[in-house]
Amino acid sequence: MTGAALGSPADGAAFGPRPGRSPSRRGVLAAGLWTALAGVGATACSSTSGAQSDPDGPVTFWSALRGTDTLVARWNATHPDDPVDYSPMTSGLAGGNAKISNAARAGNAPDIVTVVDADLPSFAIDGVCADVTDLVPPRLRTQLGPQAWTNGTLDGRVYGIPLDLGPMLLAYRTDILDAHRIDVPTTWGEFHDAARRLRRRSGIHLTTFHPNAYNVLAGHAMQSGGRWFAVEGDSWVVDFLDEPTRRVADYWQKLIDEDLLLVAPGSSQEWMSALARGRVAAHIVGPWGLAALASSVPGTSGRWRVAPLPQWDTGKPVLGTDGVSLHAITAGSPRKERAMRFLEWMSTTPEAITARLSSGRSSLFPAAVTQVEAASHQFKTDFYDGQDLYGLVTGQARLLRTGWTWGPRMQATATSLHNGLARLSYGTKITEALRTAQAETLPDMRSLGLKARQK
Amino acid sequence: MSTTTAPGKPRTTGAPSAPHTTAARSHSPRRQAVGVLLGPFTLLLFAVFLIPVLYAVRLSFFSETHTGLGFGNAHTTFVGLRNYAAVLADPSFVRGVGTTLLYALVFIPLVLAGALALALLFDSGLVRARQLSQTVLFVPHAVPGIIATVIWLYLYTPGISPVLDLLSKADLTVNFLGLSMLIPSLVNIALWSGLGYTAVIFFAALRAIPRELVEAAEVDGAGPVRTALMIKVPLIRSTLSTVAVFTTIATLQLFTEPMLLSRATPLVGPRYTPNMYIFDAAFTRNNYGLASAASVLLLVVCCALSYVVTRGTTRSTQRVPDPRKARS
Numbered sequence: 014m015t016g017a018a019l020g021s022p023a024d025g026a027a028f029g030p031r032p033g034r035s036p037s038r039r040g041v042l043a044a045g046l047w048t049a050l051a052g053v054g055a056t057a058c059s060s061t062s063g064a065q066s067d068p069d070g071p072v073t074f075w076s077a078l079r080g081t082d083t084l085v086a087r088w089n090a091t092h093p094d095d096p097v098d099y100s101p102m103t104s105g106l107a108g109g110n111a112k113i114s115n116a117a118r119a120g121n122a123p124d125i126v127t128v129v130d131a132d133l134p135s136f137a138i139d140g141v142c143a144d145v146t147d148l149v150p151p152r153l154r155t156q157l158g159p160q161a162w163t164n165g166t167l168d169g170r171v172y173g174i175p176l177d178l179g180p181m182l183l184a185y186r187t188d189i190l191d192a193h194r195i196d197v198p199t200t201w202g203e204f205h206d207a208a209r210r211l212r213r214r215s216g217i218h219l220t221t222f223h224p225n226a227y228n229v230l231a232g233h234a235m236q237s238g239g240r241w242f243a244v245e246g247d248s249w250v251v252d253f254l255d256e257p258t259r260r261v262a263d264y265w266q267k268l269i270d271e272d273l274l275l276v277a278p279g280s281s282q283e284w285m286s287a288l289a290r291g292r293v294a295a296h297i298v299g300p301w302g303l304a305a306l307a308s309s310v311p312g313t314s315g316r317w318r319v320a321p322l323p324q325w326d327t328g329k330p331v332l333g334t335d336g337v338s339l340h341a342i343t344a345g346s347p348r349k350e351r352a353m354r355f356l357e358w359m360s361t362t363p364e365a366i367t368a369r370l371s372s373g374r375s376s377l378f379p380a381a382v383t384q385v386e387a388a389s390h391q392f393k394t395d396f397y398d399g400q401d402l403y404g405l406v407t408g409q410a411r412l413l414r415t416g417w418t419w420g421p422r423m424q425a426t427a428t429s430l431h432n433g434l435a436r437l438s439y440g441t442k443i444t445e446a447l448r449t450a451q452a453e454t455l456p457d458m459r460s461l462g463l464k465a466r467q468k
Numbered sequence: 469m470s471t472t473t474a475p476g477k478p479r480t481t482g483a484p485s486a487p488h489t490t491a492a493r494s495h496s497p498r499r500q501a502v503g504v505l506l507g508p509f510t511l512l513l514f515a516v517f518l519i520p521v522l523y524a525v526r527l528s529f530f531s532e533t534h535t536g537l538g539f540g541n542a543h544t545t546f547v548g549l550r551n552y553a554a555v556l557a558d559p560s561f562v563r564g565v566g567t568t569l570l571y572a573l574v575f576i577p578l579v580l581a582g583a584l585a586l587a588l589l590f591d592s593g594l595v596r597a598r599q600l601s602q603t604v605l606f607v608p609h610a611v612p613g614i615i616a617t618v619i620w621l622y623l624y625t626p627g628i629s630p631v632l633d634l635l636s637k638a639d640l641t642v643n644f645l646g647l648s649m650l651i652p653s654l655v656n657i658a659l660w661s662g663l664g665y666t667a668v669i670f671f672a673a674l675r676a677i678p679r680e681l682v683e684a685a686e687v688d689g690a691g692p693v694r695t696a697l698m699i700k701v702p703l704i705r706s707t708l709s710t711v712a713v714f715t716t717i718a719t720l721q722l723f724t725e726p727m728l729l730s731r732a733t734p735l736v737g738p739r740y741t742p743n744m745y746i747f748d749a750a751f752t753r754n755n756y757g758l759a760s761a762a763s764v765l766l767l768v769v770c771c772a773l774s775y776v777v778t779r780g781t782t783r784s785t786q787r788v789p790d791p792r793k794a795r796s
Contacts, residue, residue: 134539167537247535248537435737453739460551460553460755460761463537
């Protein structure tokens with residue numbers, strides 16, 4: 014599974030939404046026309062699957078996740094009387110989100126869509142995702158833990174069925190750390206020391222700061238107890254610079270200022286080449302990213318291992334989430350019960366996860382305990398020296414923090430933040446980028462009519 | 469530009485054919501001819517300009533709205549000026565306007581002065597192989613903006629650019645996609661594609677100046693520079709201001725070039741210019757109300773600017789006595 018498949022912002026930055034039409038630079042009238050085009054766009058992007066309104070038709074399913082084809086083929090082979098019609102989709106930022114929104118507006122959205130956790134509030138607010146709280150079967154509810162449900166729940170209601178868990182991990186080069194006699198850090202204090210020593214002894218950067226990875230920064234904020242978007246009564250409280258986030262921002266700023274990190278965009282050539290040449294010794298990412306790393310730098314196979322992410326307080330370990338997927342049933346779907354039956358099968362049965370991961374190129378960590386064993390057989394861990402990754406992640410997933418809420422227009426917030434972080438090398442501080450992103454998020458929320466205030 | 473040239477066309481092309489096509493069927497052939505000839509234009513004006521504009525204005529006031537947290541309670545209501553307030557309170561929009569103004573401040577004087585200088589050179593006869601050099605200058609304009617930007621991106625990107633390679637061999641490093649070079653890089657692309665086009669317009673206007681005026685100036689002892697600045701330039705003043713309006717409006721709608729640059733450098737964000745802000749609001753943020761409000765604001769500014777410049781131009785051309793009449 015690639016980062017793009019999971020809607021990783023890192024990939025989104027490289028392959029962002031393409032301009033659908035480019036207006037004539039000289040078009041005097043273009044300003045007015047834009048909005049007309051917007052209206053046209055909403056209807057022009059229609060679904061190819063027909064008979065959307067027939068409750069007995071096949072369940073339609075759009076997904077950008079790799080392995081969905083084999084998954085659906087498996088379901089159709091075992092459930093010939095209840096077929097699912099799957100269409101592949103580009104990932105969220107690469108146009109998938111716009112496609113879903115437009116289809117929903119035009120009334121021809123599929124029954125099920127895959128969305129990234131950060132995009133769920135946006136789709137819920139736009140009325141794309143149905144509130145499925147009362148449709149979730151009790152068995153499914155108990156098979157996924159609170160660490161999973163927190164990603165699919167908004168204001169106490171369920172809008173998405175969690176597929177996987179994303180505890181952040183520290184993948185590191187065993188050979189480099191050994192050669193410079195550096196122990197794997199378990200606290201952020203040790204991490205700072207390790208980065209300092211490694212840089213001094215070898216010139217190698219311990220890890221990379223990706224200015225285009227809001228999800229990683231958010232994951233750090235989650236771990237330290239930050240809360241960017243809070244719900245108080247019927248109003249949103251936005252605070253990107255609360256005390257825990259400020260601590261995280263200052264920490265990473267210090268590492269950057271001391272030149273201990275490579276500052277390079279995720280999925281950039283610069284970063285990939287530094288990884289391949291051993292100029293960077295570690296990578297912080299969720300479970301999905303382990304397979305992506307293995308396929309990005311195959312030449313370093315066998316020299317990596319994965320450790321738990323360092324903690325602020327080892328007595329009270331807690332972890333943030335990086336990039337998980339959910340499956341939402343669309344509000345206009347006439348086949349919600351059947352869609353839920355499919356989702357339950359997909360999210361809980363070993364045969365489903367085996368079918369999904371059968372290509373062996375994904376290290377997705379399923380949310381359901383019943384699927385972990387089957388999943389662990391699919392991803393070969395030669396790259397990580399044969400380490401039992403699923404065993405490690407099972408333990409780490411228990412530390413996941415619950416109760417984080419993403420914003421109602423998270424991709425816009427993310428691009429604001431990325432735009433600010435891109436100026437790090439020109440002297441902009443992480444805290445300034447966060448402040449700007451917050452200032453640019455509020456007008457949008459207010460124009461949607463949401464009650465929003467700053468702390 | 470299309471709106472200003474379109475009304476002129478039917479009048480000139482239609483004049484000879486009007487009598488015999490309508491005389492047989494109508495009592496007032498003239499009126500009917502006007503209807504037939506202006507009809508398509510009026511129809512298009514309504515279909516592709518006025519109706520979309522009115523729709524945009526409506527969208528900007530009526531918007532999908534939510535209450536409280538907003539989950540599952542979207543409904544369309546009249547929201548008054550809320551979207552306008554949001555646009556104007558958005559630091560990214562204000563910054564986009566600032567960026568565009570800065571760009572305009574650099575680009576417009578450069579393109580006007582550059583094109584005028586080139587046109588005067590052509591007109592003075594100093595340039596050899598005038599036709600050829602004009603064509604060469606004009607060719608970049610025939611290249612679509614997207615292609616032009618792609619070409620320039622290739623030249624701007626370290627590692628693949630032969631220009632940067634050469635410079636680095638001379639121990640010169642220029643980061644065309646760095647923060648301080650963004651506007652110059654954009655201006656460079658726009659100049660490349662716009663200079664020749666503008667120069668051709670100015671040149672055409674210069675050719676329309678009666679030769680005897682220029683000769684008279686020479687007889688009176690004016691040198692070529694003096695003739696150019698004191699005689700020729702004032703005579704094409706209305707062309708100058710018309711081109712200035714169009715250039716300004718095109719500049720306010722800066723989109724293609726920065727949109728492509730935003731793919732190459734994260735320093736150019738998705739809301740870098742007002743037009744990009746509109747695009748981002750509509751298609752990334754799904755906020756058509758916000759996009760419409762920003763569109764209407766941009767349209768109002770463009771219209772106001774055209775009006776001011778057009779008024780200024782007509783008045784100044786009226787005030788300046790026609791030199792041809794004065795001479796004869």
